[in-house]
Structure formats: C-alpha cells, structure tokens
Amino acid sequence: MAEVLVLVEHVDGAPKKVTLELLTLARSLGEPSAVFIGNGADNAKAKLAEYGAAKVYVAGDGDLDSYLVAPKAEVLAQIVGAVSPVAVLIPSTPEGKEVAGRLAVKLDSGVITDAVGVDDGFVARQSIFGGAFNVSSSVNRGTPIITVRPNSTAPEPAPAAGAEEQVSVTLSDAAKKAKVLDRITEKKGGRPELTEAAIVVSGGRGLGEGSNFALIEKLADSLGAAVGASRAATDAGWYPHTNQVGQTGKTVSPQLYMAIGISGAIQHRAGMQTSKTIVAVNKDPEAPIFELVDFGVVGDLFNVVPQLTEEIEKRHSS
Amino acid sequence: MNIVVCVKQVPDTWAEKKLSATDKTVDRESVDGVMNELDEYAVEEALRIKEASGGEVTVLTMGPDKSVETIRKALSMGADKAVHLVDAGLHGSDALATSYALAKALGTIEHDLVILGVESTDARMSVVPAMLAERLGAAQLTFARKVEVGDGTVKIERLTDTGYDVVEAPTPAVISVVEKINEPRYPSFKGIMAAKKKPLTTLTLADAGIEADKVGLGGSATTVADVAARPPKQAGQIVKDEGDGGTKLAEFLASQKFV
Numbered sequence: 013m014a015e016v017l018v019l020v021e022h023v024d025g026a027p028k029k030v031t032l033e034l035l036t037l038a039r040s041l042g043e044p045s046a047v048f049i050g051n052g053a054d055n056a057k058a059k060l061a062e063y064g065a066a067k068v069y070v071a072g073d074g075d076l077d078s079y080l081v082a083p084k085a086e087v088l089a090q091i092v093g094a095v096s097p098v099a100v101l102i103p104s105t106p107e108g109k110e111v112a113g114r115l116a117v118k119l120d121s122g123v124i125t126d127a128v129g130v131d132d133g134f135v136a137r138q139s140i141f142g143g144a145f146n147v148s149s150s151v152n153r154g155t156p157i158i159t160v161r162p163n164s165t166a167p168e169p170a171p172a173a174g175a176e177e178q179v180s181v182t183l184s185d186a187a188k189k190a191k192v193l194d195r196i197t198e199k200k201g202g203r204p205e206l207t208e209a210a211i212v213v214s215g216g217r218g219l220g221e222g223s224n225f226a227l228i229e230k231l232a233d234s235l236g237a238a239v240g241a242s243r244a245a246t247d248a249g250w251y252p253h254t255n256q257v258g259q260t261g262k263t264v265s266p267q268l269y270m271a272i273g274i275s276g277a278i279q280h281r282a283g284m285q286t287s288k289t290i291v292a293v294n295k296d297p298e299a300p301i302f303e304l305v306d307f308g309v310v311g312d313l314f315n316v317v318p319q320l321t322e323e324i325e326k327r328h329s330s
Numbered sequence: 331m332n333i334v335v336c337v338k339q340v341p342d343t344w345a346e347k348k349l350s351a352t353d354k355t356v357d358r359e360s361v362d363g364v365m366n367e368l369d370e371y372a373v374e375e376a377l378r379i380k381e382a383s384g385g386e387v388t389v390l391t392m393g394p395d396k397s398v399e400t401i402r403k404a405l406s407m408g409a410d411k412a413v414h415l416v417d418a419g420l421h422g423s424d425a426l427a428t429s430y431a432l433a434k435a436l437g438t439i440e441h442d443l444v445i446l447g448v449e450s451t452d453a454r455m456s457v458v459p460a461m462l463a464e465r466l467g468a469a470q471l472t473f474a475r476k477v478e479v480g481d482g483t484v485k486i487e488r489l490t491d492t493g494y495d496v497v498e499a500p501t502p503a504v505i506s507v508v509e510k511i512n513e514p515r516y517p518s519f520k521g522i523m524a525a526k527k528k529p530l531t532t533l534t535l536a537d538a539g540i541e542a543d544k545v546g547l548g549g550s551a552t553t554v555a556d557v558a559a560r561p562p563k564q565a566g567q568i569v570k571d572e573g574d575g576g577t578k579l580a581e582f583l584a585s586q587k588f589v
C-alpha cells in the first residue's frame with residue numbers, strides 16, 4: 013500500500029500526542045511509516061506500532077540533537093528519495109513547519125501548513141484569517157508535504173508491525189551551521205501541554221497582577237486543563253511566555269477554551285479561534301471576545317471564577 | 331554587517347479580509363495595506379545592529395506597486411535603501427515560489443544577514459525564513475527573541491515550546507524575529523522627509539533572473555481548490571453576573587459534558 017511518512021515529534025523518545033494523531037490520520041490515506049529522528053527511539057517504537065506504524069525509520073546516529081531544523085529536513089529528504097512515499101505529514105508546530113518548508117525546497121514539492129484535516133487525494137482543509145474562511149487546497153507538484161495542527165484527529169490505536177529500519181545520515185555542512193549551545197527550560201510542569209490539551213484556561217490583563225494567576229491555575233486544575241495567557245499577561249511577567257496564546261504565541265484548538273479577563277484582540281483570537289467551544293468572563297460587555305463565545309459571563313472575574321471553581325469541584329465530588 | 335530586511339505589505343489586521351472570486355488569492359486592492367506587524371520588529375532589529383556595528387540596511391519587498399507604502403515606512407524608520415521586486419508574473423505565488431523569488435532578489439544585494447518577521451499576518455505560514463535559509467545555504471537562526479552579533483558569528487535565543495535554545499552560527503545567516511525582541515520605533519518627521527530621497531531599485535523577474543514558470547499562480551506548487559466563508563457563528567448566550575455567574579457557567583459546562 014502507498015506509504016505515508018509521519019515525522020515523529022517526541023520528548024526524549026516519548027511520542028507526543030500529535031504524533032499519534034498523525035498516525036491515525038495517515039491510516040485513512042495510506043500505510044503510515046513513522047520517521048524518528050534523535051535519541052530515544054527504543055522508548056518510542058512500541059507506541060508508534062500500537063498506533064499503526066507499519067515501519068519505523070530511525071535516524072539516531074551522530075550528533076543530530078545539537079542541531080535544529082535543517083538536519084531533520086535532510087533526513088526526511090533522504091527517506092523520501094529512497095522510498096517515494098505518497099505524502100509526508102508533519103506536526104504543525106513552529107519547528108515542524110520549518111522542517112516542512114525546507115523539505116519542500118529540497119524536493120521542489122508543494123507545502124501546506126496548519127491543516128485541520130486531510131481528505132482523500134491529500135486535499136488539506138485549513139481555516140484562515142482567524143477562522144473567517146474555510147479553505148481546501150492541494151499540492152500540484154512533487155510529494156505533498158502537509159503540516160497538521162494538534163487536536164485535528166482523535167488518536168486511535170490500530171496495532172501494526174512497527175518494523176524498525178535504521179537510516180544512516182551524513183549531514184551536509186550547510187545543515188550543521190546553526191549549532192545549539194544550550195537549551196533552557198522555563199516551563200512550569202505538571203499540567204497538560206498547551207497545544208495538546210482538551211481544555212485550556214487562559215488569563216489576561218484583567219487579573220491585575222501575577223499572583224492572581226493562582227485563580228486561573230486552580231480553575232484549570234479543577235478541569236484537568238492547561239493554562240494559557242494573553243500577551244499582556246506574559247509581557248507583564250505574570251506568566252511564562254511559553255504559555256502565550258495568539259499570533260506570536262501558540263495556536264490552540266481545544267474542545268473548550270476559557271478566556272478570563274482577556275479582551276479578545278485580533279492577535280489573541282488568531283491563536284484560539286478554532287477552539288470547538290469558547291467561553292469568557294469579562295466585566296466589559298463590549299469586549300470583542302464576546303463575539304466569539306458560546307457562553308459568556310459579564311462580571312468581575314474575582315467573583316465569578318472562585319464560584320465557578322467551587323461549583324466544578326462540588327460537581328466532581330458528588 | 332550589511333543587512334537585508336524582508337518586509338511584506340499585508341492587508342490591515344483589522345480590516346475585513348476578502349479573497350478574490352476569480353483566482354482565490356488575497357484581495358490586496360480592496361483593503362488598506364500596512365507593513366506586516368512582525369516585520370516592524372525585523373526592521374528595528376536591523377537598525378539596532380547597524381547602529382551598534384555599522385554597515386547598511388536594505389529593505390526588500392516583493393509585492394504589487396502599492397507595497398511602496400511599506401517600503402517608505404521602513405526607509406523612514408531609518409533603512410538606507412530599498413529593493414522592490416514587482417512584476418505581474420509574481421501574482422499568486424505560494425511559499426515555495428516566494429522563497430525562490432526572494433532568494434533570487436537577495437542574490438543581487440550584498441549581505442551578511444537577512445532578517446525577517448517570524449510570520450506574515452496574512453499567509454501565517456512561518457516558513458519563508460526557513461525556506462530562504464535552505465535556498466541560500468545560509469545558517470538558519472529563526473524565532474529569535476534576542477540577537478547578538480559577534481565577529482563573523484551571530485548568536486540568538488530561539489523561543490521553544492518549553493523555554494529557549496541558545497543557537498550560534500557563522501554569517502551569512504537568515505534570522506527571523508518574534509515580537510518580544512524590541513520595541514519598534516516610529517518614523518520621525520525628519521525620517522519621513524529623508525526617506526523620499528533614499529535609493530529605491532525596482533526589479534522585474536528578468537532583472538532578478540527569475541524564471542517566470544517558477545513563480546506566480548502557474549509556478550506555485552499548491553492549488554487552492556475551494557474557499558468558503560465560514561457560516562457566521564450562532565450568537566452565544568451571554569449572562570450578566572448577578573452573584574450567580576460562576577454557577578451559571580458551571581451549569582453550561584456541565585450541559586456540554588465538560589464537567
């Protein structure tokens with residue numbers, strides 16, 4: 013059957029949820045092969061097979077981890093050259109999109125980013141201009157390269173062979189120019205990752221000060237949600253920039269998005285508008301966020317949020 | 331350091347955007363154009379590097395005649411000269427074609443660094459910088475929230491999912507910047523006057539050595555098959571907090587099975 017390559021996104025070998033989503037999606041288009049780059053493949057193989065990878069290409073040698081995007085595109089180009097897949101699916105993350113872009117140049121193939129679905133014939137569905145238009149597009153030259161947003165498909169297991177194939181890579185000098193000297197982690201642990209979470213609770217300038225993010229965290233924890241923030245909140249240093257939602261932060265598309273004390277500026281909307289259900293709490297009835305909501309509360313968040321959290325906890329314990 | 335800043339004119343973020351009915355490209359005529367917001371940060375960063383270590387800043391734009399407005403803005407902020415790649419044959423270029431055309435145009439300008447915004451607000455692909463690095467064989471230093479220029483090297487802090495990476499490369503390099511990097515200046519009156527006298531070179535496809543069949547709608551490797559305005563969202567339910575707003579919201583969440 014036609015081979016569809018899926019680039020594995022992983023943390024020290026543990027595949028991220030988006031990888032399992034892409035394998036699930038790939039099964040509807042052909043036979044998925046996972047491409048694992050970096051260290052830790054042994055931790056990944058079982059999971060990749062469980063979600064339908066017939067083959068797992070592993071490129072783990074050398075010092076691949078010291079470099080960023082360019083070597084990944086080189087590895088993929090090498091595999092595409094060897095096995096001629098019908099398409100390459102890549103997670104639509106900042107790095108994934110860059111890998112896709114470089115791969116497109118190498119293969120002289122079309123690239124489509126931020127797909128929210130891929131149909132027969134590799135027709136990609138996108139939502140553009142902050143959700144104002146639904147677009148479907150396709151690649152007319154080369155091997156379709158499509159980046160797919162997290163949360164676009166529900167991951168479902170479908171065990172397959174997961175046969176390992178080692179890929180030996182010789183990186184070009186050009187791919188080794190940008191070298192990683194250090195990796196700094198600033199993220200707060202414990203909660204689901206923002207782009208992968210089913211529920212996201214975000215706080216904005218309405219919180220008044222950083223310590224009040226405790227209200228947001230408490231609400232998030234009552235729902236098992238991830239915590240997001242508007243740029244006003246990250247710029248003020250109230251919450252880490254890694255949690256910023258919006259045009260220059262992360263794009264999220266959860267089942268439920270809760271905007272607390274956020275006005276709904278266009279740059280914020282750009283990162284959350286495709287969420288399935290949207291609710292907001294804001295004391296200004298004119299706040300633009302209310303144009304998007306399924307349910308909104310006009311009121312002071314310092315009254316509404318504690319009551320809401322308490323109510324959710326009560327319902328969970330009864 | 332000689333620096334080229336790639337800036338794009340985009341439809342005003344706040345304007346209602348339209349897609350052309352005939353060829354499904356962004357209708358750039360019917361709405362006001364502005365410099366892509368993120369490219370302002372790229373111009374600012376280029377100017378700061380120049381102010382610290384000398385050299386020249388050239389603005390490069392590919393786009394219709396109207397894009398001159400954006401070029402003028404970059405020049406009035408303080409860039410030294412500009413190159414405008416403008417040709418009817420470019421209309422409808424996708425990312426693959428755009429990166430090819432920009433790379434060709436860059437071939438006509440001497441440079442150590444190319445600085446771009448991390449994303450254009452209309453295409454929103456965030457791929458042109460990486461594609462340019464690939465085409466030029468230059469180091470890719472993208473998603474920078476901090477740039478430090480050394481002697482023949484550049485070091486950046488690259489924003490990541492979990493924090494940032496410190497990445498270093500020799501020049502020439504392609505850099506893209508995020509909005510955390512600086513505060514773009516406003517053009518001064520003096521700057522606006524001076525901009526009128528700054529050199530602006532116009533390039534056609536032939537001038538830049540661009541093969542016509544690799545750009546424009548015909549040369550693009552992606553085809554937009556269908557465009558549909560999303561049906562307007564049903565107006566949501568909005569309640570005023572009368573002391574029970576939190577409870578009401580919890581009831582809504584429960585009715586949707588989130589609780």
Ligand SMILES: Cc1cc2nc3c(=O)[nH]c(=O)nc-3n(C[C@H](O)[C@H](O)[C@H](O)COP(=O)(O)OP(=O)(O)OC[C@H]3O[C@@H](n4cnc5c(N)ncnc54)[C@H](O)[C@@H]3O)c2cc1C
Pocket residue numbers: 215216217218219241242243244245256257258259260261262272273274275276277278279280283293294295296299311312313314367368509
């Ligand atoms: C290039 C560029 C990129 C950007 N990228 C992003 C991005 O990625 N993400 C992003 O979010 N923004 C981004 N922005 C910024 C964006 O334009 C807005 O400035 C920002 O989103 C505002 O954040 P906010 O809604 O928290 O603050 P504000 O707009 O100040 O809104 C605060 C809201 O809280 C409400 N409020 C205040 N007190 C209370 C209370 N006690 N109870 C209830 N409600 C209350 C107010 O009514 C108000 O609506 C970007 C801007 C630029 C120029």
Ligand SMILES: Nc1ncnc2c1ncn2[C@@H]1O[C@H](COP(=O)(O)O)[C@@H](O)[C@H]1O
Pocket residue numbers: 336337338339366368369372390391392393425428432445446447448449450451453454455456457458459
């Ligand atoms: N037509 C263009 N002319 C000049 N620069 C461009 C053009 N298109 C994209 N760019 C640059 O590439 C960046 C990323 O664009 P994109 O990949 O389309 O999101 C922008 O911020 C610009 O700096």
